[in-house]
Amino acid sequence: LAAGGNAVMLGSMLSGTEEAPGDVQQGSDGRLVKSYRGMGAVGAMSQQHGSSDRYFQGGVNEANKLVPEGIE
Numbered sequence: 001l002a003a004g005g006n007a008v009m010l011g012s013m014l015s016g017t018e019e020a021p022g023d024v025q026q027g028s029d030g031r032l033v034k035s036y037r038g039m040g041a042v043g044a045m046s047q048q049h050g051s052s053d054r055y056f057q058g059g060v061n062e063a064n065k066l067v068p069e070g071i072e
Contacts, residue, residue, distance in 0.1 A: 014020060022034040 016034050020034065024032050024034055027033045
């Protein structure tokens with residue numbers, strides 16, 4: 001914002017905060033972590049009220065045919 005931007009995207013940065021939804025789990029190194037996925041992930045798009053329409057894949061009925069935006 002100081003360099004002239006109008007907005008910032010902080011999804012992954014804020015996902016580990018106490019206020020963010022999700023279950024706290026213990027990672028392999030002993031640190032506490034939360035599972036985070038973006039709305040373009042296959043898991044998010046394949047839910048009944050998922051985000052597949054947002055990514056123009058609303059007519060796709062099989063999870064293996066969805067095209068993810070990133071990794072999950």
